[in-house]
Amino acid sequence: MFNGRTTLRSVVVGVAVAALIAPACAAHADPSPEEIQAQIDKGNNEVELIVEQYNKVNGDLAATQTALTSLEADLVPLQSRMDAAHADADSVAVNAYKTGGGNLRTMSLVLGAGSSDAFFDRVGTLEQISRSQQQDLAAYTSAKTTFDAQKQRLNETLAAQNRQKAELETRKKQIEGDIARLDEMQRKADAAAKAAAAAAKKPAPTTNTNTNPGAPPKVNGAAGKAVAYAWAQRGKQYVWGAAGPDTFDCSGLTMMAWKAAGVTLPHNAAQQYAKVRHISRSQLQPGDLVFYNNLGHVGIYIGDNQIIHAPNSRTVVKVSPIDIDTLYGYGRP
Known part of the structure; x- marks a missing residue:
């Protein structure tokens, strides 16, 4: 988590780097190549921690976005069932209006049964339609309540992660400035090493060489x-x-x-x-x-x-x- 302690560390690093780059005052000798290299290593360690925090918040944002998309997808079939239930209810209401009222229409369906078996079949069918609509409504209401709560939580998480990313992005220029100062320090260290080597008539040491000899390791x-x-x-x-x-x-x-x-x-x-x-x-x-x-x-x-x-x-x-x-x-x- 990106926090004030990390911010303080990076500020301290920036100050330390700037202090080394600034011209030495008369009371202090210039830092040695070893001291400069130690500061470079310390600064890079601090920068690495910030970089990894940036990577983590990007990963967290992607996971939250995926969770929101999945939540929206889960609600689609429930919404479809609810729409169908409303359509059925609308159809019953229209038919009831056309035939003189819902109760009269229901009574005519029941009384129109030609036998006791048909009577109970029709009553059972009406009850089943009613129960199905009630179940659809209850399922949708419950799912929608859960959906709204989860969506609010995810949106709050997303907003917090975006704020965290914005903070890291804001500090990106500062980090890049720190890295540029480290590069300048390295160039000074190289120049000092070359000057010392020239004075001693020895080959100057090289830094950050990419020595990768030989063929790739054979691993199964x-x-x-x-x-x-x-x-x-x-x-x-x-x-x-x-x-x-x-x-x-x-x-x-x-x-x-x-x-x-x-x-x-x-x-x-x-x-x-x-x-x-x-x-x-x-x-x-x-x-x-x-x-x-x-x-x-x-x-x-x-x-x-x-x-x-x-x-x-x-x-x-x-x-x-x-x-x-x-x-x-x-x-x-």
Whole structure:
């Protein structure tokens, strides 16, 4: 749930990022590349949590819309029966008017019976029509009362979810601004590292390289299909809220990877963790999901202590060591 604590965290991150980007005053030395990288990592962790909240509210909205549509569909047959009952009642009223009144018409039907059996048949038929109409009316009234209550509840839920989405959308520019500042910090860190390497006459270290050597892991079954899908997405850009085909965020990648294997997962790391079977690290097999950052990030295990994941907007879908971030847990779809 999106709350004030999350808002405060993101504001603190934004302030911390801005403070690092601003020119250093005379009393303080410029931050080291390591310090900048630490701030980048912290900022990306905060952004990931916001992204996953955005994905969750989108999923919740879709579920609520589906429930409303289903509720409307459930009322259709009851409405049809009620319309038919009203049509029958209208027909009886018209006939009664034409023949001089409902009671006279009913009496003539009964008295016109040629035998006692016919008499009771006609009385029974009239009673059956009346009971059927009453039952239809009672069923419709009960169903309509339940429908109205459920629809009101769903509409209230929908309104709350739309407000939550609007809040997240409003913060989208702020998040993108934070990411832009992180990118600027990274460029400064790279420049500092290159300058230090040049001074020491050593090759400068590179950051965020997409080193994905070798052929795709050989994995059988559904897990193999999930791994193969994720492997094929390497090099594609991270975009928050995206689930392919050309861009992904972390839970969008794992969702689509397992969709290729015939398994449905939500577009949210926390909801994926709630749905999968939890396992230990020693039980990990290719295709299993690895969760990080208090359920703010997820990747897909490919063996040899490596995952494929969509890390953040500064890089692309790539292979990384499993211990790339603070581990939360492991799950098998």
